[in-house]
Amino acid sequence: AQKVTQAQTEISVVEKEDVTLDCVYETRDTTYYLFWYKQPPSGELVFLIRRNSFDEQNEISGRYSWNFQKSTSSFNFTITASQVVDSAVYFCALSEALNDYKLSFGAGTTVTVRA
Amino acid sequence: EAQVTQNPRYLITVTGKKLTVTCSQNMNHEYMSWYRQDPGLGLRQIYYSMNVEVTDKGDVPEGYKVSRKEKRNFPLILESPSPNQTSLYFCATAGRGLNQPQHFGDGTRLSIL
Numbered sequence: 733a734q735k736v737t738q739a740q741t742e743i744s745v746v747e748k749e750d751v752t753l754d755c756v757y758e759t760r761d762t763t764y765y766l767f768w769y770k771q772p773p774s775g776e777l778v779f780l781i782r783r784n785s786f787d788e789q790n791e792i793s794g795r796y797s798w799n800f801q802k803s804t805s806s807f808n809f810t811i812t813a814s815q816v817v818d819s820a821v822y823f824c825a826l827s828e829a830l831n832d833y834k835l836s837f838g839a840g841t842t843v844t845v846r847a
Numbered sequence: 848e849a850q851v852t853q854n855p856r857y858l859i860t861v862t863g864k865k866l867t868v869t870c871s872q873n874m875n876h877e878y879m880s881w882y883r884q885d886p887g888l889g890l891r892q893i894y895y896s897m898n899v900e901v902t903d904k905g906d907v908p909e910g911y912k913v914s915r916k917e918k919r920n921f922p923l924i925l926e927s928p929s930p931n932q933t934s935l936y937f938c939a940t941a942g943r944g945l946n947q948p949q950h951f952g953d954g955t956r957l958s959i960l
Contacts, residue, residue: 736889738889741887767948769951775935775953775954776951776953776954777890777937777951777954779948779949779950782948823889823890825890833878833880833895833897833941834892834895834905835880835890835892835939835949836892837882837889837890837891838889839887839888839889840889
């Protein structure tokens with residue numbers, strides 16, 4: 733069974749600090765996909781990134797970056813120079829190729845950025 | 848504009864009174880799914896549908912029904928709601944292709960008294 737663990741329940745930082753969100757996953761499948769979603773206070777879920785298990789290259793998109801390490805089954809997310817607008821709940825999720833429409837979510841990490 | 852529309856957005860009702868939450872998408876996506884979000888548990892899949900007339904149970908299907916008579920619609924039915932179904936519900940869709948990102952509706956907050 734697939735499983736996603738986000739051990740950090742809440743993180744609070746001051747604006748301009750960097751913040752890293754941890755995500756650890758479990759799967760028996762060799763082909764799988766990892767996702768990050770953002771849920772701002774308004775409540776909608778916003779897709780941020782998808783990464784497949786064969787692509788371990790780190791990715792950067794503006795102030796966001798992702799570090800995928802198969803050796804430790806982790807897919808961590810870093811926000812550089814955080815802003816108040818980054819305050820949200822962030823979810824890590826996993827789907828396996830053999831059951832690709834089943835998306836398993838972590839419990840989420842609430843990030844609060846203080847001005 | 849690509850949209851996943853859920854109705855209602857908010858509902859307070861009483862135990863045992865049947866209710867339906869509608870979900871409609873305009874992206875011609877094959878896949879649709881329902882999730883519930885509860886504090887500390889993230890999102891959990893209730894039911895999903897791979898195409899018209901094809902539905903299957905997710906992780907927490909008890910107390911829910913779904914139907915997929917048309918490609919664009921995937922209603923969630925609570926025949927006899929109970930307080931433990933008080934939650935935030937999301938409908939999601941995805942297009943054909945391996946592990947496509949799911950697009951979510953804005954959510955429906957249900958309170959069952």
